[in-house]
Every structure is written in C-alpha cells, then in structure tokens.
Amino acid sequence: MTDQDRKRLGRRALLLKSLAHPSRLLIIEMLEHGPRCVGELTEAVGADITTVSKHLLVLKRAGLVRDTKHGTYSEYALVCGCVSHFVDCIESGMKEEAAPGNRSKGRGVP
Amino acid sequence: MTDQDRKRLGRRALLLKSLAHPSRLLIIEMLEHGPRCVGELTEAVGADITTVSKHLLVLKRAGLVRDTKHGTYSEYALVCGCVSHFVDCIESGMKEEAAPGNRSKGRGVP
DNA sequence: CGGGTTGTTGGCATAAAAGCCAACAATCAC
DNA sequence: GTGATTGTTGGCTTTTATGCCAACAACCCG
DSSP states (O other), rough: OOOHHHHHHHHHHHHHHHOOOOHHHHHHHHHHHOOEEEEHHHHHHHHHHHHHHHHHHHHHHTTTEEEETTEEEEEEEESSSSSSHHHHHHHHHHHHHOGGGGGSSSOSOO | OOOHHHHHHHHHHHHHHHHHSSSHHHHHHHHHOOEEEHHHHHHHTTHHHHHHHHHHHHHTTTSSEEEEEEEEEEEESSSTHHHHHHHHHHHHHTTTTTGGGGGSSSSSSS
C-alpha cells in the first residue's frame, strides 16, 4: 500500500465518520429540503443546542455543509445535495443478494 | 421525528460507522477483487492479526462481508460488490460546486 | 500423538467521540 | 443603553472505539 493510498483511505474514513451519527444524518436529511437555522435543527434532533452546534461543526469540517450568518441566526445548507442519495444507495445495496462476481474469482485461501 | 425514523437513522449510522476506518476501507477494497483470507488482509493492513480479525467482525456485523471456513483458513468476501462504488460517489460528489437547488428554496431563518 | 499454522476471543490500556453546563459573543428590539 | 434571543466555545464527565498481548480453539501434517 502506497502512502498516497493511506492518505486517500484516511480522507474517506473521515468523511464517512462525519456522517456516521444518527443526529448528523437527520441534519443532512433536513438540509436536503433547504437551508435551516440551528434552532430548527436542534428542535428536530431533540438535543442540547450546544450539541447540535458541534455536530454542525463536524459536518462543516468534512465539507458537507456551509454556514451563513443572518443577524443572530446561522443558516446552514448542504454544499452538495447528493449526500443522502448515496447513503440510500448503500443501504438498498445491502438488501441485494450476494454479489455473484465474488464467487467466480477463485478462493481467498492459498 | 417518528420512532421509525430514529430506527432508520440509527441503522444507517451503524452502517456508515462500520465503514469509517482506514483499515476497514482497505479491506473492502481488497475484497472487491475477490475473497481473501485473514492473513492476506493482515499483511496489507499492516496491523496485528487480532486487530484485523476484529475489524472483520465489525464488517460482518454490519452485513458487509461474509466468512467461510476452509480448514484453518477463514475466507472473507463482500456480501455486495457495490460498497466502494458509493464511497467513490460521495467523495467525487464533494468536489462538485454547491447544489444549486439549495439556494432557491428560501432562507433557513425565520 | 506432537508440533506447527491460522484465527478468534478476553482483557486491558490508551485514545477519541458525545453530550451537557457555564460562560461568552453578536445581534436585535425597545 | 438594557434586556432578550441565537449560537459558539471551553471544560468536564461518560461512553465508545482502537489496538496489542495472552490464551485458546481448530485444523493440518508427519
């Protein structure tokens, strides 16, 4: 494995980790319907606003959302509308039968 | 948010969490080329074999891989060949510009 | 049987994530 | 200005994840 591979895998793991929390997934789904302020998201998530604010920071650092200030309000929006789509794909993919290709490639044992 | 939503989001978070580790992503990528035994995966990951065995357990519990015993060897294979594909999608999606739809739906502030 | 190989499991130490409170900053409304 | 609203940040505790070692189980081979 090259050093570049290690970097690439690290980047992907970070991206996936930022999505891997129920509250953050809910936030993403809400933002798919349009921008929301922290208060609205907090009400939906049902946690402390400081907790939600930190979830939003995680998503921002991952490059998934962007924030804009409007007075005292912070408006958060998706950077790219395709995030939940891919999660849908992964999950629906899991319902399929085993990939046929994986049995025709020989055994994984010496 | 309904109780069913909570369940769905929890399930998805669990799935994403199981992918959100560099070593596990590497394992997934290797398995896309066909089944592998634990020893091969361990060599590629470059960690202790017990660590890799536990990573594989995480992936198995998430329903992403399946194992078959061949004598002393354990052969692991992807349950569905489409996993890395979606990770690719997410990452390439991030490189796009902001989703245009998210600015035409009004402001997220009251 | 006896020794070697291949994995798995339990246990433990360290590291990271999550969530709440308190305090603060920035803005608005009067 | 005063006070209220909206978020963010620091700090702290609790929970969870990670990774190695030791021990074990299962199998193979001579």
